[in-house]
Amino acid sequence: MSERDEVLAELEDIRSSIDNVDAALVHLLAERFKSTKRVGRLKAEHDLPPADPEREARQIARLRALAIDADLDPAFAEKFLSFIIDEVIRHHEAIRG
Numbered sequence: 866m867s868e869r870d871e872v873l874a875e876l877e878d879i880r881s882s883i884d885n886v887d888a889a890l891v892h893l894l895a896e897r898f899k900s901t902k903r904v905g906r907l908k909a910e911h912d913l914p915p916a917d918p919e920r921e922a923r924q925i926a927r928l929r930a931l932a933i934d935a936d937l938d939p940a941f942a943e944k945f946l947s948f949i950i951d952e953v954i955r956h957h958e959a960i961r962g
Contacts, residue, residue, distance in 0.1 A: 898953070901957075902960070904953075905960040908957060909960045915957035916954050921950050924950070925946055928943065928946045929942055929943055
């Protein structure tokens with residue numbers, strides 16, 4: 866096997882691992898959104914606001930700390946969670962409406 870073939874085989878192995886992680890992320894996000902939809906229904910039933918800024922701030926701080934421990938850019942982790950939170954709030958508003 867040539868050096869190029871070895872590099873391409875290694876590249877394929879790494880990409881396969883990335884694909885597995887991506888699939889796991891999709892499934893984890895789906896599970897997370899199942900739970901947040903339950904939260905949205907509960908909030909709507911009890912006339913609670915769709916957003917909870919205090920919890921969001923705690924979650925962002927917690928995720929930033931986890932990111933630092935995992936050697937991941939905490940700013941990226943915060944952006945990622947903020948994107949998810951925005952989507953959750955949108956779902957909660959839709960449920961409420």
